[in-house]
Amino acid sequence: MNDNTFAIPLVHNAVGIMTPFLLAATGGLFTELTGMLNIALEGLMLIGAFFSVVFAAATGSLLMGILLGILATMAVALMFGVISLYLKANIFISGLATNLLASGLTVVLAFQLFGNKGVIRFENIQKLPVLSIPALQKIPVLGDLLIGHNILVYVSWAVLFIAAVVIYRTPFGLRLRGTGMGKDTIASLGLNPTGYQLKAIIISGFTCGLAGAGLTLNLSAFVPNITSGRGWIALVAIYLGNKNPLGILIACFVFGFAESFSNYAQGAMNMPAEIILAFPYIITVAAMIGYSIWRHYRAQA
Amino acid sequence: MGFVMISRRGGSMPIRRKLSTTMVTTFGLTITLGIAFILAIFLMLVLSKEPAQTIFHFFVGPFANKFYFGNMLNAAIPLVFTGLGISVAFKSSVFNLGGEGQVYSGALVTTAVCLAIPNLNGLLGGTMALAAGLGIGALLAGLSGFFRMKWGTDELISSFLISGAIVLIINYLITGPLDDPTNSLLTTPKIGEQYRLFQFFKPSKLDISAFFAIIAAVLMFFLMYYTHWGYEMRMCGLNREFSRYGGINVSFYMVLPMILSGALHGLAGGFAVMGTHHAALKEFTFGMGWNGIAVALIARNNPLGVLPAAILFAYLDAGAKAAMLHSDVTFEIAAVIQSIIFYLVTAQAIYSLFRYRKREAA
Numbered sequence: 324m325n326d327n328t329f330a331i332p333l334v335h336n337a338v339g340i341m342t343p344f345l346l347a348a349t350g351g352l353f354t355e356l357t358g359m360l361n362i363a364l365e366g367l368m369l370i371g372a373f374f375s376v377v378f379a380a381a382t383g384s385l386l387m388g389i390l391l392g393i394l395a396t397m398a399v400a401l402m403f404g405v406i407s408l409y410l411k412a413n414i415f416i417s418g419l420a421t422n423l424l425a426s427g428l429t430v431v432l433a434f435q436l437f438g439n440k441g442v443i444r445f446e447n448i449q450k451l452p453v454l455s456i457p458a459l460q461k462i463p464v465l466g467d468l469l470i471g472h473n474i475l476v477y478v479s480w481a482v483l484f485i486a487a488v489v490i491y492r493t494p495f496g497l498r499l500r501g502t503g504m505g506k507d508t509i510a511s512l513g514l515n516p517t518g519y520q521l522k523a524i525i526i527s528g529f530t531c532g533l534a535g536a537g538l539t540l541n542l543s544a545f546v547p548n549i550t551s552g553r554g555w556i557a558l559v560a561i562y563l564g565n566k567n568p569l570g571i572l573i574a575c576f577v578f579g580f581a582e583s584f585s586n587y588a589q590g591a592m593n594m595p596a597e598i599i600l601a602f603p604y605i606i607t608v609a610a611m612i613g614y615s616i617w618r619h620y621r622a623q624a
Numbered sequence: 625m626g627f628v629m630i631s632r633r634g635g636s637m638p639i640r641r642k643l644s645t646t647m648v649t650t651f652g653l654t655i656t657l658g659i660a661f662i663l664a665i666f667l668m669l670v671l672s673k674e675p676a677q678t679i680f681h682f683f684v685g686p687f688a689n690k691f692y693f694g695n696m697l698n699a700a701i702p703l704v705f706t707g708l709g710i711s712v713a714f715k716s717s718v719f720n721l722g723g724e725g726q727v728y729s730g731a732l733v734t735t736a737v738c739l740a741i742p743n744l745n746g747l748l749g750g751t752m753a754l755a756a757g758l759g760i761g762a763l764l765a766g767l768s769g770f771f772r773m774k775w776g777t778d779e780l781i782s783s784f785l786i787s788g789a790i791v792l793i794i795n796y797l798i799t800g801p802l803d804d805p806t807n808s809l810l811t812t813p814k815i816g817e818q819y820r821l822f823q824f825f826k827p828s829k830l831d832i833s834a835f836f837a838i839i840a841a842v843l844m845f846f847l848m849y850y851t852h853w854g855y856e857m858r859m860c861g862l863n864r865e866f867s868r869y870g871g872i873n874v875s876f877y878m879v880l881p882m883i884l885s886g887a888l889h890g891l892a893g894g895f896a897v898m899g900t901h902h903a904a905l906k907e908f909t910f911g912m913g914w915n916g917i918a919v920a921l922i923a924r925n926n927p928l929g930v931l932p933a934a935i936l937f938a939y940l941d942a943g944a945k946a947a948m949l950h951s952d953v954t955f956e957i958a959a960v961i962q963s964i965i966f967y968l969v970t971a972q973a974i975y976s977l978f979r980y981r982k983r984e985a986a
Binding site (some may be wrong): 360406411412413415416417419420421424426427428430431435436440522552555558559562586595597598600601603605607608611612613616618619 | 671720771774775776777778780781782784785786788789792793795796799800914917921953954956957958959960962963964966967969970971
């Protein structure tokens, strides 16, 4: 009994925490499959975080905030894509530029609009609705773990499911994967591989916008650089998840759990916050190295 | 594996073509910077209520007096080291994204060594401290290179993640065990007087590490273009498979550039402590690693080009600071302008546009 009271909230929180990772990683999967290393996930998420909360405050509607936030993120993603694909920028560097732009622009705009470079609270925004189904909540363990999260948590699962269907069961998905395997093959079929890459980047803009919205609307506040490395961790989750949706789900849960556990450890074990915050990085890099060792020896065997 | 002289750079390339390539690059870079400055002016027109004053302070502020000018050059010093560190890695096609952590750890270790030997001779102890800072940077980056060589772990992501963890751990050390109890600032105690580098351009903080930065750039240029190691690093950067068939020990050249890159980042942190801050403050090296990437890009990974590129970057920062102090814009405007430069510099199509035109005309 004692174990359950400790473990269940831990996993419950992990499910909530993993949502931005999962959304960003789902979008990143599209770009990854078309053969691009999309390190702009971080910046796109930050753009989404800022604009969704600002628009939600301005329109007084959560839904409008999320939609306009996503639109803004997709616009930045479009710019990033056009520069990378049509102006032939190195996508790695234009991705860094996008991250730099996002961290600068959000603070500049926050200062311009609210005269404040720190945490900006929005009192007039309602909280994200929480799903509560008493009947399902009674299911032991599973009900406690999966019910009672905010609505975006469930949206992220739907997005992942739709992404899996699109990638594996539609002509678009097939061509998308084909682009990653060989651009020339796709071009020889009379299709435009660069177009698929651009679409993949815009899709990643969509999911990162949603991921960012989840971060700020959950707090009803904007904190400078609120994403704090989540986009990078999402990128790692794509690799650890072996570039498939189920793998990504598992990898994101592991990161969510790591963070949830650090939050718990901070309170329970009286460890310094900085050391706790370093945990996700250490766990991630250890997982990455472990995974590559495993792959290395499997390839040899 | 000694420093054997090899043929001159681009030996077979006709001089005229080489010149025209340089000209196109210079011309393209000028256009790029021109566009960036126009966008910067536009940005300030939109954001500022007193745009004329903001624009004036942004562009002229860094040259207003000795203090501002010297501090701008001083801010360029760490960028030279990190820019060199990134260019050696990129030129060899390995990616070091852990610059932030490497600079910070170099700074912390240099400070720690100086504090541990408070009574030693300045030259000897200072050299030891810098060597330690250099060593920790080289170790951190070298680890990522080693994992890549041994098991194929992507060094780009692993170096970033290691750096992310290191920054947090150093934050803890500076605010916790190594905190100076005599004041309320988040900093270690100050290093001994004998370890502080001479500041020769008073009242600014510009110190003699500027000369070390220039020497480092020249040495890196020599290493990359006139030595056996440099040649093989560049060959691996151009085409690793080809180099393997050519008999180059390719895995060695995944680790070596990372070690050099980390060492230069560590030095950036060490000099920042001994020259400017005289202590390790919380997050005081923030941005030096990231900006090093931009500096290396503008310099097209040429070690000598890193010098003006670093000054350009420091100029943008100094301009934004001046505009913030004397007008109504915030400092982060520098990040926006830097990102625009980032985009434009890497947009190859802008350059090929000129090249294409030229060929047509010829």
